[in-house]
Amino acid sequence: MKKTILASTILAVFAAPAFADDTANVETDIEQIKIIGNKSDARSIAGSGAVIDEEQMRIEVPTDINQLMKTIPGIYVREEDGQGLRPNIGIRAATAGRVSKVTLLEDGVMMAPAPYSNPAAYYFPTTLRMSSVEVLKGAPLLRYGPQTTGGVLNLVSTPIPEAFSGQVLTEFGDNSSRDIHAYVGSTEGQFGFLLETVQRSSNGFKDIDRSSRDAGFDIEDYVAKLQWTGDRQSLLAKIQYSEEISNETYLGLTDADFAQNENRRYGLSEIDQMDNSHTGYSVNYAFAASENLTLNVLGYYNEFARNWFKLDGGNAYVEAANNGDVDALAILHGVQDEAGLNYKNNNRAYESMGVEANARLTLSNHNVEVGVRDHSDEMDRFQPVEIYDQVNGSLVYQDIIMPTGSNNRLEGADAISFWLTDQWQATDALKVHFALRYEDVESYRNQFADTAREQLDSTRSNDSDEWLPGVSFTYDVSDNWQVLAGAHKGFSPLGGGAKEFQEPETSNNYEAGIRFKQGSFFAETIGFYSDFSDTTQQCSIANPCDNGEESGSYVLGESTVAGLEVQASNTFELGQFLMPVDFAYTYTQGEISQDNAVTGLMEGDDLNDIPQNTFSVRVALDNNKGWINYVVAKYIDEMCVSVGCNRDNSRFNKTESLFVTDFVSRYEMNSNMTVYLKVENLFDQQEIVARSPHGARPNKPRTASLGVEYTF
Numbered sequence: 001m002k003k004t005i006l007a008s009t010i011l012a013v014f015a016a017p018a019f020a021d022d023t024a025n026v027e028t029d030i031e032q033i034k035i036i037g038n039k040s041d042a043r044s045i046a047g048s049g050a051v052i053d054e055e056q057m058r059i060e061v062p063t064d065i066n067q068l069m070k071t072i073p074g075i076y077v078r079e080e081d082g083q084g085l086r087p088n089i090g091i092r093a094a095t096a097g098r099v100s101k102v103t104l105l106e107d108g109v110m111m112a113p114a115p116y117s118n119p120a121a122y123y124f125p126t127t128l129r130m131s132s133v134e135v136l137k138g139a140p141l142l143r144y145g146p147q148t149t150g151g152v153l154n155l156v157s158t159p160i161p162e163a164f165s166g167q168v169l170t171e172f173g174d175n176s177s178r179d180i181h182a183y184v185g186s187t188e189g190q191f192g193f194l195l196e197t198v199q200r201s202s203n204g205f206k207d208i209d210r211s212s213r214d215a216g217f218d219i220e221d222y223v224a225k226l227q228w229t230g231d232r233q234s235l236l237a238k239i240q241y242s243e244e245i246s247n248e249t250y251l252g253l254t255d256a257d258f259a260q261n262e263n264r265r266y267g268l269s270e271i272d273q274m275d276n277s278h279t280g281y282s283v284n285y286a287f288a289a290s291e292n293l294t295l296n297v298l299g300y301y302n303e304f305a306r307n308w309f310k311l312d313g314g315n316a317y318v319e320a321a322n323n324g325d326v327d328a329l330a331i332l333h334g335v336q337d338e339a340g341l342n343y344k345n346n347n348r349a350y351e352s353m354g355v356e357a358n359a360r361l362t363l364s365n366h367n368v369e370v371g372v373r374d375h376s377d378e379m380d381r382f383q384p385v386e387i388y389d390q391v392n393g394s395l396v397y398q399d400i401i402m403p404t405g406s407n408n409r410l411e412g413a414d415a416i417s418f419w420l421t422d423q424w425q426a427t428d429a430l431k432v433h434f435a436l437r438y439e440d441v442e443s444y445r446n447q448f449a450d451t452a453r454e455q456l457d458s459t460r461s462n463d464s465d466e467w468l469p470g471v472s473f474t475y476d477v478s479d480n481w482q483v484l485a486g487a488h489k490g491f492s493p494l495g496g497g498a499k500e501f502q503e504p505e506t507s508n509n510y511e512a513g514i515r516f517k518q519g520s521f522f523a524e525t526i527g528f529y530s531d532f533s534d535t536t537q538q539c540s541i542a543n544p545c546d547n548g549e550e551s552g553s554y555v556l557g558e559s560t561v562a563g564l565e566v567q568a569s570n571t572f573e574l575g576q577f578l579m580p581v582d583f584a585y586t587y588t589q590g591e592i593s594q595d596n597a598v599t600g601l602m603e604g605d606d607l608n609d610i611p612q613n614t615f616s617v618r619v620a621l622d623n624n625k626g627w628i629n630y631v632v633a634k635y636i637d638e639m640c641v642s643v644g645c646n647r648d649n650s651r652f653n654k655t656e657s658l659f660v661t662d663f664v665s666r667y668e669m670n671s672n673m674t675v676y677l678k679v680e681n682l683f684d685q686q687e688i689v690a691r692s693p694h695g696a697r698p699n700k701p702r703t704a705s706l707g708v709e710y711t712f
Contacts, residue, residue, distance in 0.1 A: 033107035035144065035154045036134045046423070046433035046472040047138030047486055048074070048511060048526050048565070054131050059620070059630050059664060061171065061678060061707060063179060063200065064700075065089070065127045067662065070634040071616045072135055073565035073584040074151070074528070078609055078639065078655070079689040081248055082205065082700040085217060085274075086542070087124050088609070088690075092137060093490070093507060093530035093561035093590065094150025096609040097543035098122065101492055103147040105154040107238070109282050113304045113350035114377035116146055116413035117443055117496035120540055123278050123304045125155050126221040126242065128181050129198045132156040137528075138511050139470030139488035142435035143369065143421050148468055149490030149507050149530065160192040160225055161185045166712055171678075173705025175216065177202040185225070194225040204247065205701055209267035209334055210393050217246035232288040243277040250541065251314040252695020254321045254329065255651065255688070262686045262698040267334045267393060268311055271343065276306035292363065298356040308346040312385065312541075318695035322652055334393035341395070343386045344407075346541070352377040367423040378412035379496060402451045405458075406551060411496025413443040429476040433486070440465040441493050441504075462498035466491050466506060485512040490530065495538055497552035505536040513565075520571040527564050531593075535559040535607075542693045546599070546608075546643050556643060557596035559607060563588035578622045585615040592643065605644035611637035611657075626668030635659045641691045656687035658699060674709040 036042050042049040050072045062068050064084030069075045076090040078097075090096030098120035104111045112119040136144070137151040144152045166184035171177075178201050185194035197220070204215030221242040228235045249265065249272035257264060282300040289295060320328035330336035358371035385407070387399040418438040426432050442463045449457040472486025490507040498504075513526030535556040539545035545554035564587045572579040590607035616634045638657045640646070645653035661683055666676040684702035691697070 033154075033156055034132075034134060035105070035108065035136050035152060042134075043515065043517070043522055043524065044474065044482070045136075045140060046431050046474045046484060047136065047140040048484070048513070048524075048528075049134065049136045049138075049140075050567075051135075052133040056618075057130065057132060059628060059666060060632070060662075061169070061664070061676065061709075062127050065124065065133075067632075067634070067680070068127065068133060069135075069153075070614070070636065071582070071584060071618060071632065073526075073567050073586045074137060074563070075135065075586070076588075076609060076611060076614070076639075077636065079699050080542070080693075080697060081246075082689075082698060083202070083217070084127065085124075085244070085246055085248060087121060088543075089153065090609055091135065091151030091153070092149070092528055092563065092588075093509065093532070094147060094492075095537075095607070097538065098540065099124070099153070100538045100543075101147055102150060103141070103144050103152045105144065105152065106280075107157055107282070108154065109280070109298070109300045109302075110352065110354075110375075111155075111280075111302070112352075113302075114352055114379050114411075114413070114496070116375065116415050116441055116493050117377050117411045118350065118379040119147070119493075119495070120538065120542070122306055122308075123276065125157075126198050126200075126219065127155075128179060128200070129158055129183075129196060129221060129223065130155045131158050138509075139435050139472035139486040140421070140433055142437040142468055142470045142488055143419055145417055145419075145437060145468075146415065146439055146441070146491065146493050148437065148488070149492055149505070149509060157223065158183055158185075158194060158196055160187060160194045160227055162187050162192075167709065169707060169709045171705050171707035173678075174703045175203045175205050177703075177705060179705075179707075183223075187227075190229050192225075192227040192229070194223070196223040197221060205703070206263045206265045208265040208270050211267060211270045213247060213270055215247050215265060217244060217248070219244045219246075234286045236284045238280075238282045238284075240280040241278070244274065246274045248272065248274050248308075248310075250310050250693040252318060252691065252693070252697045254318055254332070255696055256322075257332075258688060258696040258698070263701060266332045268314065268317075268332065268341070268390065268395075271388075271395060272308075272310035274306065274308045276304065276308075278302070278304045292361060294360045296356075296358045296360075298358075299354075300356075301353045302351070304350040304352075306346070306348055309343060309386075310346065312342040312344040315694040319652075331390065334390065336390075337392070338390045340398075341388045341390060343388055345384045345386070347381070347383050349380045350378070365425040369419070369421045371419050373415075373417040375415045375417070376412070378410065381407065381409050381411070383407040404449050404451070405447055408451065408453070408457075409445055409447040411443070411445045413441055413493070413496060415439065415441045415493075430473060431475075432473045433471065435470040435472075435488065437468040437470075437491075438465070439468065439491055439493070443494065443496050443498055445496050460497070460499050462494055462500055462502060464494070464504045466504065472511075480516055480518050482515040482517075483513070484515065484526070486510070492536065494536065494553050497539075499552075502553060502555065503534055505532065505534055507532045521569070523566075523568040525564065525566050528562070530561045532559045532561075535592075544692065546601075556599060556601060557592065558594040559591060560593045561588065561590040561607070561610065574621075576624060578620075578624060580618075580620045580622070582618040583615070585613075587613055601643060602647075604646075606640045606646040608640040608643050608645070611639045613637045626674075628664075628666045630664040630666070632662045632664075633659070634661075652691065655689055655691060658685065658687045658689055660685055660699065672711055676707045676709070677704070678707065679704045 078088040094101035164186035183196035200219040206215040249269035354375035356373040447457040470488025492505040590610040592605040
């Protein structure tokens with residue numbers, strides 16, 4: 001009740017009429033969708049960040065968000081299916097599993113299925129329809145949430161055109177892949193619209209033992225936007241719908257089988273399949289009350305339904321086979337019968353909804369934002385298990401077990417968020433950014449003992465609240481040199497599985513660095529340090545916690561993450577050619593900082609999913625006559641699969657390092673049509689990029705595609 005009263009009061013204040021003497025000529029920002037802006041803004045903020053702009057998106061024609069994120073410092077990617085369908089992205093001290101420790105936004109709206117109770121990103125927006133990607137780190141990220149430790153990832157969708165225009169892009173390639181991106185839109189007078197679709201399909205790059213079924217996917221995505229713009233106000237409505245069917249599995253390979261054929265899949269995974277759909281609605285109202293005051297009210301509703309039907313417990317066979325169990329290996333190979341195999345309908349439905357109000361006030365040397373968000377989300381889990389026997393290498397259906405307990409439950413959260421930020425231009429050289437955020441989260445879980453849900457099996461709940469302060473600054477030493485520093489308190493909610501006594505993950509985060517700009521040359525070096533009092537893992541089948549649990553939370557104890565980010569870019573002139581070069585490097589060390597008698601972890605144990613070194617180099621050669629050749633090289637070190645892998649020499653506790661080079665060549669036929677050749681993983685390097693879930697998993701092999709882009 002107290003949350004409802006607080007939200008209603010603040011929203012009423014924002015909704016109250018505002019009067020000004022001269023507002024007739026005030027322009028409104030129609031699409032309040034960006035959290036940074038452009039690349040130039042990212043290189044001057046009182047924090048740290050990066051923008052993958054429209055030019056890079058246009059050249060690379062990205063379909064896999066993982067490959068884009070590898071070009072940004074401070075980002076850690078653990079691939080899973082090799083196609084970017086289920087990304088695992090971490091930022092600095094925020095671990096990578098299912099993007100669950102990163103605030104994921106599309107056009108400024110939270111996109112995780114249930115951002116507070118179940119943030120694991122089993123849904124991720126289609127990369128091909130994005131116009132840019134923003135990553136915000138440091139104290140300014142407190143404007144957004146709930147995850148405020150590592151960073152914010154905002155995907156910016158195709159904007160409504162200012163005049164009638166559109167695009168049709170078609171791409172065909174290896175593995176019978178087909179990608180289509182088409183949109184049309186216009187602005188006439190006070191009204192504008194956009195209609196857009198992405199259609200994707202592929203047979204996948206893996207071969208399933210003894211099966212004619214492919215390992216591919218089919219994706220459909222549709223977006224409609226409608227805007228109205230008045231003299232001092234605007235209204236933007238957006239509707240999105242997508243669906244996906246992918247023959248994906250959690251079952252990986254033994255190391256011996258991976259060494260023989262990285263792209264093999266066991267016949268036990270033949271019937272595994274993900275089936276999901278996502279619907280999103282948002283309405284953004286902006287009102288320019290005066291030249292100095294703008295009010296925004298955002299309402300949103302998202303629903304996501306998924307059923308990932310797949311083998312449950314396959315990891316036991318892989319682990320046993322890796323340890324020399326010939327029977328387990330024979331079962332995986334389909335040459336030994338096995339009874340009682342569990343195939344679970346991982347069937348879940350999610351809802352996420354909320355209202356957010358924000359006021360922006362510009363004074364002589366202050367830019368102030370104050371806002372509030374009232375949010376609710378829920379996950380409904382109803383997961384029957386089907387029993388199959390493996391007989392002569394084929395799967396034979398036997399029975400079905402209806403769900404009870406952990407397979408039949410409701411989880412949810414209600415949250416109130418408040419924020420206050422102030423960008424203060426203290427002097428011509430000094431800019432100071434103050435931030436304060438408040439999160440109040442109530443979560444619950446109700447497990448049922450019967451399918452009718454008339455009898456409770458167990459319940460749990462948690463109530464936590466945190467004040468999160470932060471401050472950062474930039475100081476212009478000269479026209480070319482700038483220093484920056486900041487500190488803020490980080491927060492990660494526990495999720496719907498939290499028990500009453502558990503405390504949310506909090507951290508103290510620091511960064512400091514230096515920037516240099518001269519002409520087209522830019523360089524930045526930033527050191528960062530995060531100190532956790534209670535590091536937590538979010539447990540799932542895809543990312544089991546170190547205690548073996550596949551749901552709920554697991555507290556590791558105290559830890560620290562420290563690192564260094566370096567990026568540099570320049571454009572060289574080589575006669576008639578231009579050669580832009582971009583470089584990014586990250587060094588990170590994440591470890592347990594104090595012995596923990598409860599978990600058995602010790603000081604110096606390496607944290608999982610954090611590579612020590614990553615880097616990328618992007619080089620383009622542009623003849624200024626419509627022909628661009630573009631190379632991207634990306635490297636990532638091995639990573640721990642579980643905490644403390646540095647204390648043994650077992651190869652099964654680590655992934656392998658990976659170096660991949662992509663190539664794109666684009667030629668403009670005329671002002672409307674461009675053709676391109678794209679070769680991903682040019683040198684066909686495949687390594688064990690993940691061991692979770694359930695065995696060794698490869699990145700995508702060399703894959704070529706041809707595309708045509710027509711604009712009008």
